[in-house]
Amino acid sequence: NAGVTQTPKFRVLKTGQSMTLLCAQDMNHEYMYWYRQDPGMGLRLIHYSVGEGTTAKGEVPDGYNVSRLKKQNFLLGLESAAPSQTSVYFCASSYNGEPLHFGNGTRLTVT
Amino acid sequence: GEDVEQSLFLSVREGDSSVINCTYTDSSSTYLYWYKQEPGAGLQLLTYIFSNMDMKQDQRLTVLLNKKDKHLSLRIADTQTGDSAIYFCAETLGGSYIPTFGRGTSLIVHP
Numbered sequence: 001n002a003g004v005t006q007t008p009k010f011r012v013l014k015t016g017q018s019m020t021l022l023c024a025q026d027m028n029h030e031y032m033y034w035y036r037q038d039p040g041m042g043l044r045l046i047h048y049s050v051g052e053g054t055t056a057k058g059e060v061p062d063g064y065n066v067s068r069l070k071k072q073n074f075l076l077g078l079e080s081a082a083p084s085q086t087s088v089y090f091c092a093s094s095y096n097g098e099p100l101h102f103g104n105g106t107r108l109t110v111t
Numbered sequence: 112g113e114d115v116e117q118s119l120f121l122s123v124r125e126g127d128s129s130v131i132n133c134t135y136t137d138s139s140s141t142y143l144y145w146y147k148q149e150p151g152a153g154l155q156l157l158t159y160i161f162s163n164m165d166m167k168q169d170q171r172l173t174v175l176l177n178k179k180d181k182h183l184s185l186r187i188a189d190t191q192t193g194d195s196a197i198y199f200c201a202e203t204l205g206g207s208y209i210p211t212f213g214r215g216t217s218l219i220v221h222p
């Protein structure tokens with residue numbers, strides 16, 4: 001049972017480049033979330049999804065897009081990376097209000 | 112202001128008890144959680160409490176909930192060096208599946 005898997009684990013981008021972060025869960029969870037974690041800021045919600053084919057904006061959605069084409073996958077895209085998007089990104093999933101299960105994070109550096 | 116507040120740092124001696132505190136502002140919270148984040152890893156659920164409970168104990172962990180003061184605490188008995196981590200408090204409001212996280216408390220355990 002893998003739980004929540006994030007790929008890649010690390011990435012370095014140049015300003016203006018694009019990339020997609022992949023999150024996969026094998027627990028048949030309806031809800032999936034993308035957070036970013038910055039020093040002293042805690043976790044901030046970027047986007048979330050309440051089911052296949054649906055997405056919604058969180059607290060800090062600007063500069064990011066998401067897609068949930070399959071229930072088990074939630075993709076986070078950066079179309080034109082900026083240094084302010086240097087962060088650690090966490091994906092999580094949950095079943096109808098139960099506690100969240102987190103992946104191990106993707107550390108992204110934008111130079 | 113923040114919905115969920117925590118102090119940023121706590122330092123304790125190995126073998127002592129640790130008490131990590133959290134305050135929240137929404138009286139309609141239904142679930143309150145404690146997550147642990149070790150270096151380089153995602154968040155792991157430690158324990159949670161329903162808002163209609165006052166206390167929950169699980170081995171070395173004791174959670175106390177004071178609904179009147181909107182105060183949640185996590186007590187770790189016989190603190191070990193392996194308990195060094197960041198501890199996040201989170202709440203979920205009734206009808207919502209989007210938890211609100213505090214900024215996290217860094218627990219440092221020294222010999």
